Amino acid sequence: MRPEVRHNVHVRQVLGEGVPIVLIHGVSSSADVWAGVLPALPPDRPIVSYDLRGHGRSPHPPPPWSIDDFVADHLAILDALGIKAADTVGFSLGGLIAQAIAIEHPERVRRLVVAGSIAGRTEEEKERVLARLDRIERLGPYEVAKESVERWFTPEYVAAHPGVHDQVLSRMKELDPVSYAAAYRVLATTDLAAELHRISAPTLAVTGSGDVGSPPHMSERIAATVQQGRSVIIDGAKHSVLQEAPERIAEVIYEHIN
Structure with a gap:
């Protein structure tokens, strides 16, 4: 793995052959969120993940930001690494960024x-x-984080992983509040539903059956509107499917991109 800072983001690259897989995380996390998914992805493919601007080890350019800024960061990474096209996987805000890339830069x-x-x-x-x-x-990420565990994880997962509450609060406490708010504003005010018909890439839309912020009807709409789409709803999971069901997420990703 070769970590580097390119443009406005910190990049982690796993070398391999074939079409690269590029992973885009969501608000408040970092490329570390893919840890449970990575081992089950194709072992012979190049894998690139990165920390979004304002997250993890990436720089914090001054806001406001737009979805176009995140797309520009992504394209700068592809260009710097010599990647013409990739299998693109996005979670939460990363999913919006991935949609925007597929709409405006289908190649x-x-x-x-x-x-x-x-x-x-x-x-x-x-x-x-x-x-x-x-x-x-108004309050900052830490205060709002106190309600996030219930939004992101099922009661069953929290009971089986009693440390997750403290882990979420600790991570949110470390976030830069200005960057977090700027990124969340992009998530909260961006909706590309009217442009989904322009996506020509074969598309998989997946979410947890109990996701409140990104409920199943959204994944089903994505799958029904793009030119080649299907949806998978993971029973017994909420928003944090990368942590609650990493093996299942990796399985459906593997099936789709192989």
Whole structure:
């Protein structure tokens, strides 16, 4: 693995042959969130993951940011690594970034996977996410994090992993509040549902059956609107499917990109 800083992001690269797999994480985490998924991905393929701007070990360019800024960061990585096209996998905000790349730069995406991703928020869902954004901007990530464990994980997972509550609070406490709010604003105010029909890459949309912020109807809409799509709903999981069901996520990704 070769970590580097390129453009506005910190990149981790696993060398291999064939079409690269590029992983894009969500708000408040880092490339580390893929740890449980990586071992089950094709072992002979190049894998690239990176910390989004304002996350992990990446720089913190001054906000405001837009979805286009995240897309530009992603394209800069591909160009720097000489990658013409990749199998692109995005989670949560990463799923929105991946959608935007596939819409505006279809030649850079061979196959697309979006997990826990947004599309077609209802009016009620828009109100809820904007209210959460307001709390984040007023109170900061740590205070809002106290409600995140219940949103992100099932009670069964929390009972089986009693340290997860403290782990989430610790991670959120370390976040830069300005960067976190800037990234969450992009997540809360971006919806590409009207443009999904432009995605030509074969697309897999997957989410947990209990996901509140990215519920099953969104993955089903993505799959039904893109030119070649299918959806998978993982029973007994909430938003943090990469941690709650890493083997199942890796399985459906493997099936889709191989």
